[in-house]
Amino acid sequence: MRGHFANLVVYSGVIATFFAVLTRRDRREQLRFGGLVWLSMVLGVLLLAYLMLPFPR
């Protein structure tokens, strides 16, 4: 898995699933919470990357 985006998507998926199953019991609640965490992580990183565009290394 060489791509940055693929790593972001998979890593967010693992973390979101873990916390959804750990903290929620109801299946629908797990899906909603897990989806929210996953989306927040992916969109948050994309937003951060966008904000960093004017500051290349």
Next chain:
Amino acid sequence: MTETRPLAGRAVVDVPLGRTVLALVAGWLVPGAGHAILGRVRRGALFFLLVMGSFGLGLAEEGRLALYSPRDGFLTGLQLVANLGVGPADLFARMSVYGEAAYALPDQSDPAHAPRIEKLRERQRSAVSAYGTAFLWSAGLMNLLLLMDVWDIAKRRKD
């Protein structure tokens, strides 16, 4: 020791101490096994897949298997805790990467210093090593959280 106390309006019984300790030890040895011992087999199986999947991805992406160094004791100590959280799988990974059960960076005067730090740097040169490290450390930290969850289940603080 079995203790009875009310929770949410009904009497509940704690899991016996011996079974709790067994679940905690098994949970560290095999991620998810603690939940399985306490009757949460499906949840335990899913946790096993998540933790070991993350660990496997971390190894495949050449993540850092931290070595304790007295020069930066606090940070390298925390990194080591994150690695060790995953259980004996970490030991097998170290045997495969370093050729021995290496947990510390030897002193610079030690002949073992140069080859060990070279091995560490060699892995970090990989373009995806930082992701690998995130997967590896997350696997260990997730398993440590699972042990706390096992304790809460045994104490009937959660289902």
